[in-house]
Amino acid sequence: MHPYTNQGSQDTRSGFGAGxxxxxxxxxxxxxxxxDLTGSLKMDAFAKExxxxxxxxxxxxxxxxxxxxxxxxxGWIPFTGTFANFSTGRVYDQIxxxxxxxxxxxxxxxxxxxLTLGEDGATHQILEDIGLMKMLPGMTVIVPADxxxxxxxxxxxxxxxxxxxxxxGRPKVANFTPADKPFVxxxxxxxxxxxxxxxxxxxxxxxxxxxxxxTLAAQGISxxxxxxxxxxxxxxxxxxxSVTKTGRVVTAEExxxxxxxxxxxxxxxxxxxxxxxxxxxxxxxxxxxxxxxQLMDKYGLNAAAIVEAALRVRNR
Amino acid sequence: MASIYDYPSQIxxxxxxxxxxxxxxxxxxxxxCTEFFTALYFDVLRHNPSAFTMDGRGEDLFFLSNGHxxxxxxxxxxxxxxxxxxxxSTFRLINTRLQGHPTTHDGLPGVRIASGSLxxxxxxxxxxxxxxxxxxxxxxxxxxxxxxxLQEGQIWEAAMYAGAKKVDNLIATVDANGQQIDGSTDExxxxxxxxxxxxxxxxxxMHLEHGNDLDAVRAALREAGTRTGQGKPVVIIMKTAMGHxxxxxxxxxxxxxxxxxxxxxxxxxxQCPETLGDY
Ligand SMILES: Cc1ncc(C[n+]2csc(CCOP(=O)(O)OP(=O)(O)O)c2C)c(N)n1
Ligand SMILES: [Mg+2]
Numbered sequence: 001m002h003p004y005t006n007q008g009s010q011d012t013r014s015g016f017g018a019g020x021x022x023x024x025x026x027x028x029x030x031x032x033x034x035x036d037l038t039g040s041l042k043m044d045a046f047a048k049e050x051x052x053x054x055x056x057x058x059x060x061x062x063x064x065x066x067x068x069x070x071x072x073x074x075g076w077i078p079f080t081g082t083f084a085n086f087s088t089g090r091v092y093d094q095i096x097x098x099x100x101x102x103x104x105x106x107x108x109x110x111x112x113x114x115l116t117l118g119e120d121g122a123t124h125q126i127l128e129d130i131g132l133m134k135m136l137p138g139m140t141v142i143v144p145a146d147x148x149x150x151x152x153x154x155x156x157x158x159x160x161x162x163x164x165x166x167x168x169g170r171p172k173v174a175n176f177t178p179a180d181k182p183f184v185x186x187x188x189x190x191x192x193x194x195x196x197x198x199x200x201x202x203x204x205x206x207x208x209x210x211x212x213x214x215t216l217a218a219q220g221i222s223x224x225x226x227x228x229x230x231x232x233x234x235x236x237x238x239x240x241x242s243v244t245k246t247g248r249v250v251t252a253e254e255x256x257x258x259x260x261x262x263x264x265x266x267x268x269x270x271x272x273x274x275x276x277x278x279x280x281x282x283x284x285x286x287x288x289x290x291x292x293x294q295l296m297d298k299y300g301l302n303a304a305a306i307v308e309a310a311l312r313v314r315n316r
Numbered sequence: 317m318a319s320i321y322d323y324p325s326q327i328x329x330x331x332x333x334x335x336x337x338x339x340x341x342x343x344x345x346x347x348x349c350t351e352f353f354t355a356l357y358f359d360v361l362r363h364n365p366s367a368f369t370m371d372g373r374g375e376d377l378f379f380l381s382n383g384h385x386x387x388x389x390x391x392x393x394x395x396x397x398x399x400x401x402x403x404x405s406t407f408r409l410i411n412t413r414l415q416g417h418p419t420t421h422d423g424l425p426g427v428r429i430a431s432g433s434l435x436x437x438x439x440x441x442x443x444x445x446x447x448x449x450x451x452x453x454x455x456x457x458x459x460x461x462x463x464x465x466l467q468e469g470q471i472w473e474a475a476m477y478a479g480a481k482k483v484d485n486l487i488a489t490v491d492a493n494g495q496q497i498d499g500s501t502d503e504x505x506x507x508x509x510x511x512x513x514x515x516x517x518x519x520x521x522m523h524l525e526h527g528n529d530l531d532a533v534r535a536a537l538r539e540a541g542t543r544t545g546q547g548k549p550v551v552i553i554m555k556t557a558m559g560h561x562x563x564x565x566x567x568x569x570x571x572x573x574x575x576x577x578x579x580x581x582x583x584x585x586x587q588c589p590e591t592l593g594d595y
Contacts, residue, residue: 031450055446058480063439063473070443073428074451075371078443093433094470098440102420102430 001217002192002210002225004176007148012168012204013111015147017042019154020079020109024050027077027158033068034081035061040170041081041111061086065094069104077158078106084113084167085126088133099163100136107157108133112170114254115282115299116204116292125287131259133165134232140164140185141231143253143261145206147175149229152183160185167203169254171292174207177227188235190242194224197310198242198249202228202261205252205280205301212306223310228261236268243269248276248316250309254301257281276316278309322591323354323395324530328561329588330391330404330595335575338408341416344571345462346388348493348528348556352460353392355533360541362455365397368425376455377444379429381437382462382491383417384573389426390414394595398426401595435468437461438488442478445486456544459488464496467505472517478549479518486549487540488519492527493558495569511553520548527556562587 023030024046033055038044047054055071057064061082068078080087087110088095099106110129117125134141140162144150150168157164191206192213201209206227213223224242228235243249249269251262262279269275282299296302327350335341357363362376380389387407394401399413406412413422417432429440437459445457465471478486490510498504507513511521520543524536533554540550558572559565562584565576576584 052450057477058473060470060473060477062436062470063442063477066436066439066470066474067443067446067477069429070440070445071447073371073377073440073444074373074447074453076447076450094436094439097430097433098436104429 001214004191004210006174006176008175009172010147010175011170011172012144012147012150013040013042013170015144015150016109016111016154016166016168017045019151021045021049023155023158024053029075029077030079030158031055031071031076032079032081033057033064035059035064035086037082041109043081061091062094065091066098068106069098069102072104072106079109080106081109081111083124084110084129085124088129089126092132096136100139103138104163105161107164107166109166111168113167114169114204115287115295115301116169116171116254118170118292118295119289121289122286127256127282127287128259129167130231130255130261134264138162139232142185142229143167143203143231144229145203145227146173146177148177148179148181149183152181153229156183156185169204173204176207186230186233186235188230188238189227190224190238191227192223192225194222194246196222196246197313198224198226198246199252199306199310200226200228200239200249200261200265201252202231204254208303209252209306211303212310215303215307216310221310221314231261231264234264234268236272239265239268240272243273243275248313250278250280250306250313252280252306255281257283276313278313280305280309318592320354320358321530323358324350324561325588326590326592327354327388327391327395329585329590331387332576332581332584332588333594334387334391334404334407336581337405339575340408341387341575342384342573343387343575344495344558344565344569345382345385345491345493347562347565348558348560349385349388349460349491350561351528351530351533352489352554353388354530355537356458357392357396359534360537361458365426368398370428372428373451373453374455376458377428378458379437379441379444380418380431381459382434382465383431386416386418389418393426395592399424404595434462434465435470438471438474441486441488442474442483445483448485456541457486461488461490462496463490463492463494463501463507463510464504466490466507466510475514475517475519482547483549484545484547487544487552488549489552489554491556492553493556495558495572497569497572499569514551518548520546520550522550522552524552524554527554528560
């Protein structure tokens with residue numbers, strides 16, 4: 001049985017808000033921009049306490065990305081906030097030219113990623129953003145698992161020079177990582193050690209992977225669970241070390257199969273150590289309206305789906 | 317000591333020769349903006365070419381939003397002392413720092429943002445202007461935009477923001493040459509009264525009728541400077557002729573992105589005296 005307990009469910013976006021507020025107090029160079037979603041992004045505490053360092057851009061995401069790039073010229077560290085769809089697909093060329101290619105120290109912070117945004121439906125449920133962002137040269141991509149880790153990752157980003165994408169979500173989910181654990185960019189965490197297969201998970205699916213490992217343990221299957229909170233730079237070493245031991249992998253993410261963590265794991269293993277893989281991800285479709293739990297169930301993104309995938313990969 | 321009046325002809329020679337060698341690049345807009353670059357870099361801008369820093373604190377900043385007119389930017393930067401004039405011969409060639417469109421990627425001094433994908437530079441300039449305010453830095457931020465570029469929506473997002481939030485340490489200039497790729501701006505998508513549009517967005521609007529008259533451009537930029545700090549961003553709608561300075565290139569969109577051949581180069585250079593020495 002995995003040793004983690006839910007310390008009380010919280011939304012990862014609130015972890016971002018708390019991290020940003022703490023940064024406001026500890027780092028005088030941090031500024032924040034938001035495109036009319038301050039409450040949704042939990043940026044209101046920062047905006048209230050540091051009005052001179054908060055820029056409300058209105059519903060103008062393209063402009064917000066360019067303005068953030070400009071604010072770095074003069075030494076400021078901008079954190080932009082809007083929904084994940086409007087943080088990436090909506091403004092891809094702005095990020096590509098003004099931020100990534102120009103190597104600007106902008107932190108693109110994206111809430112309401114994936115299906116768990118819920119009832120607003122597919123227009124808002126981006127499932128392609130990890131792929132979009134990880135393709136950009138020099139872009140750091142971080143997808144934390146819970147409130148505590150999102151807060152820690154937010155704080156870590158201010159000390160890291162370079163463009164970065166931080167992806168988090170809307171619903172309250174298990175908060176299980178230690179509150180005071182510093183986030184190390186580029187390092188995956190082995191949460192549970194195991195010998196029969198590796199479950200490589202990211203974001204909201206990490207807790208589901210832990211729950212799946214309990215179910216599997218009850219069936220005598222020893223699953224190693226790794227939290228890949230940094231997608232890029234990818235912790236190749238952690239993956240290869242684990243798969244050398246287990247020989248097979250299940251990936252789990254709230255994202256399209258194309259372009260996500262699964263792709264990255266398959267690429268890494270294909271190049272270094274071929275092994276069977278099963279992917280828990282959205283399979284080339286858009287989302288729809290529903291509660292987060294209903295959607296995760298319908299699209300096969302939960303502990304039960306991970307268990308099924310584990311049983312499949314065991315038989316290959 | 318070179319006179320400021322020596323620069324436009326020499327910069328035009330540089331532009332023509334730069335695009336001729338790779339048979340690639342954008343001479344038309346570059347030649348139309350030669351007086352603007354001369355006035356800005358050799359008269360108005362308070363800058364430090366020998367000690368370029370990305371942050372540009374304690375300096376005026378310039379952002380080229382219509383990045384395709386990189387030849388005029390590169391020639392001006394080199395002749396200001398940002399990098400050796402001889403490097404102009406590498407424009408658009410493999411391994412060059414003088415990429416087709418400007419970039420920070422290869423560490424070329426004088427460039428603080430990549431441009432080329434149109435419509436992004438005004439937002440960047442607004443951010444840099446806000447950074448100056450946060451830093452208590454009284455220097456100004458300048459930009460240049462094509463008139464066709466103003467068809468991009470992001471320009472108007474930035475314009476709305478700058479007007480509403482009183483970004484009054486910002487001077488944008490529009491290269492109103494009336495031309496873009498597929499024809500005249502009126503043929504492609506008429507933009508109506510640009511000055512009225514900017515005014516409606518809360519900008520202080522200036523009109524410059526003779527954007528290829530060096531002294532007129534200098535005067536306009538100086539006046540724009542005096543109009544900063546009054547609660548409004550300033551825009552200069554600057555009329556120019558695309559391809560100005562060479563009779564067979566002037567006033568047509570044909571030379572937007574076409575390089576002269578050997579014969580055309582010879583005829584063009586004959587109209588632009590070598591005032592400061594070719595690279
Ligand atoms: C976003 C974007 N769309 C299209 C282009 C292709 N393009 C390059 S220059 C240009 C015309 C620009 O017209 P204008 O701004 O008036 O510049 P001028 O031709 O006068 O130099 C176009 C369409 C581009 N560079 N960026
Ligand atoms: Mg034009």
